[in-house]
Amino acid sequence: EPEVTQTPSHQVTQMGQEVILRCVPISNHLYFYWYRQILGQKVEFLVSFYNNEISEKSEIFDDQFSVERPDGSNFTLKIRSTKLEDSAMYFCASSVLGTHTEAFFGQGTRLTVV
């Protein structure tokens, strides 16, 4: 069964460092998403991406965040200068269409900023 894969599963980084979280969406999907879940809190939407551009982003997705689809398979989330409060589980998801379809989630990357 096709699945969304994320690497690494756990990343520890020092405050102020840049991190790149990687995702390989399901191959025939067109919409890609990043969500995050701070420990004990809700899963929060960060950004959606379609046709090589951001289609929607939340207030959380400020200038320190960026997304890219550098090739035909990977979808990355970059955090330019990490802060302690960026520590969270980051989930990538993909869907065939933008709405009225199911989003498939990856297993997540646990980011710990120290």
Place this chain on the structure above:
Amino acid sequence: AQSVSQHNHHVILSEAASLELGCNYSYGGTVNLFWYVQYPGQHLQLLLKYFSGDPLVKGIKGFEAEFIKSKFSFNLRKPSVQWSDTAEYFCAVSGGSQGNLIFGKGTKLSVKP
């Protein structure tokens, strides 16, 4: 603003008990409604979804949910839970032309064997 409320933070049941998890949403237009489940150590998986039509939707593993528009609710039910249903359950909504999901805080379900 769009929001999703899940009333129960942690529910503990014995096997064979019936389950109902509450979910209420706030959204100004047409909504799509979802329940996702996250088993320990695994990714979020779709249990069921409602887009339109019959407000009673059936999902995998014997789960069902009822969309009650007048109450802005989409409660999840299962007549008889099993130990393997131990997981965290998330209600989510999307709307309009956007596919991004707004999640509730989740309800942790523990089923005692």
